[in-house]
Amino acid sequence: MANLILDDICVRFGGLQALTDVSFSLAEGEVVGLIGPNGAGKTTVFNVITGVYKASSGAATYDGKRITGLRPYQVLAMGIARTFQNIRLFPRMTALENCMVAQHSRSSVGVVGAVLRSPSQRREEARIQEKSQRALDFMGLGDMADEISSNLPYGHQRRLEIARALASEPQTLLLDEPAAGLNPSESRELMEAIGHITDLGINVLMVEHDMKVVMGICNRIVVLDHGVMIAEGRPEQIQRDPKVIEAYLGQ
Amino acid sequence: GSDGAEEKQADQVLKIGTLSPLTGPYAADGNDIRQGAEAAVAVIKAQGGIPGFSDIVVVPADSACDPKQAVAAANKLINDKVPAVVGAYCSSATIPASETLAEEDIIMITPASTSPVVTERGLPYMFRTCGRDDHQAPAAVKFMKEVADVKSVFIVDDKTTYSQGMADGVAAAAKEAGIEVLGHEHVNQGDKDFSAVLTMVKDRNPDLFYISLQNSSSGATMVIQARRMGINAILMGQDAVFHPKLIEFAKADAEGMFCTFGDIDTTTQGYLDFLANYSSKYSAPGAYSAYSYDSAMAYLLAVKAAGTTDPAAVRAELLKLSFDGASKTVSYDEKGDSGSNYTVYQVRDGQFVPYWNSLTGQKY
């Protein structure tokens, strides 16, 4: 399960063809890296999957169900969660609350239940809190639950982004440059954490410029350039691919 | 002062509340009302006051021409234990305020609210010193028909209880009288730009253009624009437009305009007394100063006659009362009305000049 398939996705912004016929898949248990030069369209791929942008043609399916055209919250409800390249936490909410918001789609009490504070509402609230706390603990932020998220240092904010995504109980996780702004040893901790995530049975699609990280944990890598897929394969293959070296890796 | 709970009557202070818009766009008229009452109190005090009361004071309250504020202000006056209130100005504020005052049997005498509803609700302690819209409108139409001899009229109002009531009254009476109503348009309060409506007026080319706006400066603005646009119809307004400021603002453009206003004979002794008193303290009286003066005066005289502020007794005295006030000879009927005597004034040489009396049907 948790099979994400992109099929000939094209995205256009006015005159700019941001993505052209992008097709790849993400199977259960995989960690796939998505790399490419700046402006290649990596974040755009994420945006298409999560419903922020509409594909001008092509389709994405998740477990056989079409997800292109769905609203972002519906995509999340299906089990695809993401983080953001430029941190988009809820700045004035605490770390725990940030995670609790992500539980929104996994809970159901309505206005009446909330106002009356029915027993089922209390039970649900307790469950939300527990799940969120567990997500924080998982990313090593357990004792910062009550910190206002904007007061956290940058690296912790990055981790909180992941914790928040995890709190929505996804089957698939999309990470957009999770190691940006982290120093090499911090990146290494991050790699370990991502390893644990896959152990939970969550598959990961990751955009990252830090080659150590990408090569270290990805099973497969997809390379984009100017919105076109120029290579796909195992890390070793990619590292040696002349097209990738010319467009992206250099030397 | 004395600290005894059982004060003798002689130590009592007689309070009169005033309720009028002291802030907001009608603050000007509102202050006239307050000052009118103060002038009356000053006169009575100068005459030696009222036996049994050590002093008479005016307690002003701001109705802001807004129902909610008016009710709050009325409650405040009740708290201040005033036995009577002069006011309010806008009928839409007077009516809810009077309901509140009625709960405590407080006498209310309005110097300015002309809506028929004010005295038609059967409230025993509601009185009115000014005229009624449903008298003013027929008077205006009678003038159009008999004196100005117009065949068609265009009516504009600005959608307040008062201005629209007047305009509707004129429209109805005009139809009855066989004057063609070429249009009846409503503008909004606070508008300054009347060009669209005035272009329409110009297009329909009525014999008379009837302006029913809530205040004189809107009136002046409309008059200026109408004349500038080349509307040559006879202009006519009602008593809210009737104000010295209309002429001050519109200057030459106001020349020849007619207005109905409850007749104030400025030659009577009552008026001259009032004028002397009033202008010694304040600037020239506004349109409602005299009515407010008379309202307060009526109450004070009634209390004097009754020797108490007990509302039932004072009401009885008010109904018996008849005195030569500043605005007219004041006497109230069972409903609390004091009759209307609408006169048509004309602006001539920068002044309102009485032109035609609707009761007598005579030109001055």
Add this chain to the structure above:
Amino acid sequence: MDYFIQQLINGLTLGGVYALIALGYTMVYGIIQLINFAHGEFFAAGGYMGVIFISWLAAQGVHPYVCLGIGLVLAMLYCAMLAMAVERLAYRPLRQASRLAVLLSALGMSIFLQNGLMLTQGQYDKAYPTEITAGGFQLGGLYISYMQCLIVALTIFLLVVLNLLVFKTRIGKAMRATAQDKVMSALVGINANHIIALTFAIGAGLAAAAGIMVGLYYGTVSYSMGFVPGIKAFAAAVLGGIGNITGAMIGGLIIGMVEIFAAGYISSQYKDVFAFIILIGVLYFKPTGIMGENVDDTRV
């Protein structure tokens, strides 16, 4: 047909008035994203200053047109000074606060200024010596007053000048940079406070010009006259795409036209309803206003 064209001219004039006020609104909004409720008060103060200066000059026997010219300049200067004081006292200390805090401060200022005007100038309206600009000319069945021409001409003139200022000068560039990123503009050597104060001054100067035009055109000014046109101008600025100068002009004209035509052809009591419905309708289909740049803040 004459009726239609006459209404068209009315609409242009009213639209011009709204546009003049909206220009200032939009400039201030453009730079600090503040709905400056006090802007309507600058407009009213401009109207009063016009009366004060023009009446005084006229009493000194100065030629009417000279009176008008000097009065206009002085009133604009006065309002610019007023706006700078207001900005310094009520807005600058709140630069870091939430935008609603500033909004409220602006509201308080608006109440304060309105009542300040009332206390110093009296509750009654003031009349302009309108003889200065009375008159007009007949064109077929149409009557066009000189004031109408002046308002439209002034609006167009100021539109051009402002666009030049903002897009062609150093100051303009600094204004745009400050609007987009205050910290960064400091890092390239722009004093954001000066630029913001200057923008307020210009905006208020424009409002003052509008106040005088309105006073001359309608004959009177009142202390509460800023409120309704202020809201309409705000609507106009938003309709055109708030922050955009040409947009403010277009928005002003549209609101003015809609009002006049709704009043002239449908119902004058519902004219504002039509104006707001057009506003909502346009924004529904173009949520950033007619000329609003589609700056996509949803990029994730």
Add this chain to the structure above:
Amino acid sequence: MTIQESKRLWVSLGVGLFWFLMLLWPLLGIKPGGLEFSETWAVFSKIAVAAVLIVAVYHLRQAGVLDFIGTPLVKASEAVGRGYQKAPTWLLLAVVLAAALIYPQFAGRYGNDVAISVLIYICLGLGLNVVVGLAGLLDLGYIAFYGVGAYAYALLSLHFGLSFWTCLPIAAMLAAISGCIIGFPTLRMRGDYLAIVTLGFGEIVRLILNNWMTLTNGPNGILGIPRPDFFGYNFASLSSLYYVILGIAVFTVLAVYRLNHSRIGRAWEAIREDETAAELMGVNTFLLKLLAYAMGATFAGLAGAFFASRMRFVGPESFTFLESAMVLAMVVLGGMGSIPGVILGVLVLVALPELFRDFELYRMLVFGGVMCTMMLVRPAGLWPAKRVGRRSEEME
């Protein structure tokens, strides 16, 4: 404070006063008859003296000369604060509620009247707080829902003879529906575009109330609306009305509190913080924004129905933009998103004009000035919500 700083302070005071004089004199001194100075001078000198005094006190305080007054005060307030924190919340709430319950016994008619106003505004403020404080949607036409509630009760009771208690939920529902109608087209807009559209809607509602003669009786308003009664007991007196609105207000406080601390409240806050991220984290922003408008409107509808029955009269003048602005001011001044803050804001803004009644003509001037000053002194509100403080670049 260094000498330099102190010098700068006095210089800027001087410049400020000169500037003020330049602004004041044309207003007071230029008359067609000639130039005058005496009046300007009279006003100016008073204000200048006051300003100098204020700056001097400020100066002394900075210099520590006034510590002997300040320190005990600070200590005392800290002690009170500590006591307050120690006392259990329920005890405090019980005390407040008890005070609210016995209040009419001690207040006169005017006191009751003001208290009723306060309670009405608390409902309005908390309702608007849902929209502005929690969901972050700037609503400048909020009072329209209050109007809908008021007219709903007025018309239903007069035309269909429905009782107050039947009408209360109906009024709330109608208000909620109109909240959705207003909310719908605004959902695609952000920030200030939303502000003007809501303002426009508010004006449209007011104009319809003012102009639709057959339904609303236009500017004349609707008279003779019955007071609530309950199995024969008529709430005619002000003090019994007070208990009705107290009940509604307590319900509102409770409901808003519980909503705030539920998944719905969290979702609203997430929308306020970052709408795009909220949607991507699984919040149906469309529905929840609509819900925010509807819930806010519901409380306004309740308050409106009560307002109609208490005034026994409704007219369109009660539902102007200024009223919306006032309610917004209460929310922001008190502290957005904080229930005690909003209540405090209401108390302050209702009390201020009453306190200033004696200023008469100066009342609104003082009111505007105080409003401005309070914002300057406490930009986050009098009693801010816990979560404040934004990661901001520090700059002069």
Add this chain to the structure above:
Amino acid sequence: MNQDSRQPILELRNVVSAYGRIRALKGISLKVFDGEIVTIIGANGAGKSTTLMTMCNVVKAVEGDIFYKGERINDVAPDQLPTRGLCQVPEGRRIFPRLTVTENLDMGAFFRRDSAGIKEDLERVYDLFPKLRERRRQLGGTLSGGEQQMLAMGRALMSRPRVLLLDEPSMGLAPLLVKQIFDIIATINGQGVTVVLVEQNANLALQCAQRGYVLETGSVVMEDEASALLHNPDIRKAYLGE
């Protein structure tokens, strides 16, 4: 210590900076000498960006002194510093999104009046970053991350800085571009510009710089020659991921 006979061009002495009650810098002292590249490394939240912002007075130092060219600048307004040659490429680039590329570059030369010199510098920047010349009419906000970084750098160069503060210039850039950026830093430095470089990519930064400071939770814990730091085992473990 060793080279203190030279007069530093930029110096912090016991500087404390705070955001509200949080002290981000707890008494930092550091020196930058004319013509060198100094790098500041440290973990997330150590206060590197705050240090740069404090140098420009955007964040006000609550204690301590900042000297620039021998003069105390604590009370100089931040907008005065660029005119004196102190420029910053801040974290996150902060391109003016709705100004075109050319206008963005012009903003860099805002305080300058010599239009001939400005024109010359514009050409120089375009030569350095040919990609920018291609895009000169495009709005800054629509550029890709790498192009924005070049623009930010070009904008700073337009003010002819004596001292250039760079905050994480390689963040989010593709490996190829990272190399380019570091080449450019070396080139600029070769032209006589002093550079203060804050980087997470400590490896590259230390290779490029002459000296380095290590920051930990708002304090300087180590300062040394860059090459020495690069080979320090503690540093390698804590910041270079080994």
